[in-house]
Amino acid sequence: MGSRGWLEEVRRRALEGLSIAPPYGPDVDVLHYVELNKRVAPGRPDLSRASEVGIDLERAGRSAYYLQVDQRVLQYLSRVPGVEVTTVEEFIERDPDLAAEYLWKLLDPSKDRFTAAAALYGFGGFVVRVKKGVRVEEPIQTCLFMSSPGLQAPHNIIILEEGAEVTVYTGCTIMPEPAGLHVGVSEFYVGRGARLRYVMVHSWNRVTHVRPRTAVKVCEGGEYVSYYISFGKVRSIQTFPTVYLGKGARAYLASILLGLEDSEIDVGSYVTLSEDSSAQVVSRVLARDRSKVWTRATISGSSGRGHIDCRGMLIHETAQIYAVPELRALGREAQLTHEAAIGKLSEDEIAYLMSKGFSREEAEGILIRGFINVDLDWLPSRIRGYVEGILNLVASRA
């Protein structure tokens, strides 16, 4: 295929996908949001809101970052030797043949109407490339901000060459009023022995739909660590990232989700194991008000080790949580386990903390904060502090 021919093929497949509803999550008229992009003038973004999702633009400016508002790329740069940050459009423009090796290779544009819409109508998205053996301490921050109603559909690519190591911290948020549809398409490539830590923090508004589409390929001996935290109001979220682990690769995927008001949140992870690989999929769900939260996890393989740990806490009587762990052992060498528990705050635990001097309200806050603790040891200490701060915020809003 010619240097741009693959893009035509992507387009053709995406057109097929527009009519396909995804199996999970409420369906949405994506073309309505595409129309809004044409009709509504861009809003004025209040970028100070980015700090709510942990983005520190001043600090980011000293290392590497990417900032997109709606379907406009605002700024991006890298001051870190061995780290390239660019936009997906520039990546294609500069080297279409190389882009063809990475874009739409892990994800199929015809998979469903959201993925298809991103392929057809999306704009922007970051490309982060970390050269062989380069280890970056400071996180690369990326911010996807929405200020206007309509579709925001960036296509993000992360490429870690052999032995590279980096943390990418992505914060996604929106102004309080606009009705948005955010479809972030992400394809990550973790080279042999490389380590990618990806932290994504979402805080949306009560009328926005969110449909991230993510796939990750981890080569032999590589490591992929992901923390997904959603704590704001949202109309709906549906995502089911897929991670393919090569020989001896490891993955740790944690989701911390807060359901508020009438939100419908459906978050899963699918991991495919191979020889000597291992994966842990962990979720902590807090459901308030009338929210409904599904937490799915599938680990599949003929060998390797996998563990799923889903826990949910119903804060209010009217909320609902569904835990759907699935293990697929396709051979005798696979060692797969899962645990799932859903309940409410324990009166015994509250009483115990009250006997240590805390009021009932304080005791509940401490227990909720404890409940959403996940293993942060996969992160460097400076990033652990960021994430702990966000988890404190989640607990305070629950």
Next chain:
Amino acid sequence: MEVLRAENLSIEVYSRVIVREVDLTVSKGEVLYIVGPNGSGKTTLLRGLTGYPGYREVSGRVVFCGEDITGTTADYRVSKGLVLAHQIPPKLSGLRTRDLLNYIAKRSGRVGDVEEVARLLDIGHLMDREFGRGFSGGELKRVELATLLLLNPSLALVDEPDSGVDVDSVMLISEGIRRLYELSPYKAVVVVSHTAFVARYVGPTRVCVMNSGRVQMCGGPELLGEVMRYGFKRLA
């Protein structure tokens, strides 16, 4: 000086009266041991005295340092310095031992003492584990005592610190109880025990025997010896 007084105190747990018409005082300088057979109401008495949720005074009153605290909440009583060490603390889902101790220490202004308390009670290896999850009996008792040491209690009521633990743990726990006694501005502590193992290390100044929800008799330290020699039935 009288630190704690229960007058004609009856305590109900979920609509059932367990402790009946107890009169008891704890005075300055006193190491009071309360002993009694299983089900005699020792734990209920301590929980009732400290206002534990679900434990209600149905008659009588509790006076602590001259203040009538009857009917007040557990957290209020802790704020006054009256604190309970539980026999077996519950598991706290997801909450690490270090986090709990830090929350407590922050409140009592003793954040700097957390590590020292952990060393004293040999619980350093438990600090980053979920509180109570998979802990041995001795470890549970020791983390529980750590919470008390960080609370700066004026009077600690320690429930069964020596049941189901090995001798090394008993020694560490006894050291913790001694610290609680020293921390108390009244130099007083109350220990409930079946076995009186800790009495070898922290000797009582007074002993009370409970039976069927009542305080049956009180006496000097020699009463503990008689209990250990003859058992509760023969003593009765």
